[in-house]
């Protein structure tokens with residue numbers, strides 16, 4: 001018989017098993033902050049640390065116990081009185097204290113303290129009884145349960161229940177089990193262990209084979225009613241079951257997994273970011289639920305589908321986990337629908353022809369950049385170059401720069417449709433390229449300002465170049481943006497010259 005209750009308790013062990021990830025150590029204050037966030041988001045039980053491990057761990061568990069408002073506060077202890085007493089002392093001030101004690105029961109783990117099966121059974125009875133004399137809420141774990149002989153597992157769980165354990169946790173310590181086996185194990189224990197219906201079975205899965213979430217959910221379907229998990233799946237080796245994954249799976253697929261948690265899912269994103277910061281473990285981009293790309297769509301077909309109806313490509317709303325919304329980052333796979341939506345967002349009202357033109361330049365840019373940012377789009381829209389009616393047009397540019405030698409540029413430009421190719425030297429690549437322009441289009445205009453700034457971050461950022469020139473007291477400007485700074489410079493310069501030509505024509509005396 002499976003457990004008839006549909007409420008699944010969420011036991012978070014970010015501060016204990018999560019902190020055991022090499023390098024994830026958190027400071028005292030960071031632990032208090034994370035515990036407060038867990039408490040506020042509705043976590044039923046917080047495993048705050050391993051009090052015997054160090055003075056620091058003891059202090060953190062004690063202070064979290066004192067401060068917690070809603071959650072049960074739990075500490076871990078080995079199967080000895082010293083650990084259990086220290087743990088009891090640490091959780092003493094909690095409104096709802098829990099002692100969690102464990103010992104490895106599989107053949108491999110029984111060999112560590114070198115105990116016979118009977119000796120270990122006696123030790124379990126003594127230690128769980130001792131813990132139960134100190135607090136009412138005792139959790140016991142047969143470490144490496146999934147590699148423990150079933151008969152022995154049933155025997156020691158029965159002993160722990162009789163000694164007063166109120167929660168029996170079934171750890172898949174080395175991430176070895178698989179969903180069907182995880183469910184069968186819980187079902188077998190519920191059927192065979194006397195007193196199983198009096199306690200809560202918990203599932204504690206590791207992710208060594210990438211199955212922690214699936215194994216935890218399978219255990220719940222078989223009757224477990226407590227999931228042990230961590231924020232971002234932090235934990236020993238490949239980590240633990242990720243809290244955000246099991247909670248959202250139960251929410252999104254409640255039709256086939258009709259279980260409830262009391263987690264306020266809108267707080268997920270915030271705590272995920274904070275745990276990533278304090279642990280120093282960045283969340284991978286494609287991580288389920290909390291990865292940067294979990295609610296981002298770059299490809300045109302998906303973006304178009306998302307704009308028509310978000311349900312086309314999203315099974316949950318970003319707001320459900322506390323994100324402001326879906327993002328449709330623009331890149332080389334994007335299409336016109338997303339570009340138009342972005343232009344509208346940025347305040348540009350474009351007609352079909354202009355969209356067609358901008359789209360061509362956008363694709364050219366996207367081919368040279370990983371991601372096209374809002375600033376890149378603004379730069380594309382305000383770029384003064386590439387007007388088909390311009391008298392001067394840059395066709396190609398090649399520069400040889402660096403080293404001791406003078407820099408050289410080869411420029412091909414058309415003047416009123418006639419192609420010119422020249423080569424020139426200069427004091428730098430920009431100077432060499434500008435000298436080429438002067439050879440093709442000689443003029444007396446003075447360069448007053450030449451300014452470059454990166455529109456976005458990174459070495460593939462677009463550079464926006466602004467040029468100001470003066471001729472007979474008249475000022476003209478030119479602008480261009482490109483990931484190639486030298487090309488942007490030449491195009492800005494030529495843009496200013498085209499504006500100068502237009503200005504000359506407008507101001508020339510009539511009849512001349």
Ligand SMILES: CC(=O)SCCNC(=O)CCNC(=O)[C@H](O)C(C)(C)COP(=O)(O)OP(=O)(O)OC[C@H]1O[C@@H](n2cnc3c(N)ncnc32)[C@H](O)[C@@H]1OP(=O)(O)O
Pocket residue numbers: 017020050052053054077078079080102103104112113143173236
């Ligand atoms: C699967 C898990 O996540 S289990 C939790 C793992 N977490 C940690 O280990 C983090 C905290 N641990 C620590 O700070 C230290 O290991 C301490 C303070 C607990 C112990 O430190 P030490 O006394 O130096 O022992 P050490 O770490 O070298 O070895 C562990 C000892 O605990 C014993 N032990 C391990 N598990 C248990 C257990 N459940 N019950 C009783 N004894 C145990 C081992 O047999 C070994 O004993 P020994 O020293 O007599 O050989």
Ligand SMILES: CC(C)C(=O)C(=O)O
Pocket residue numbers: 017076102141143144169171172173174204206
């Ligand atoms: C202490 C136990 C629950 C544990 O962390 C494990 O077995 O992975």
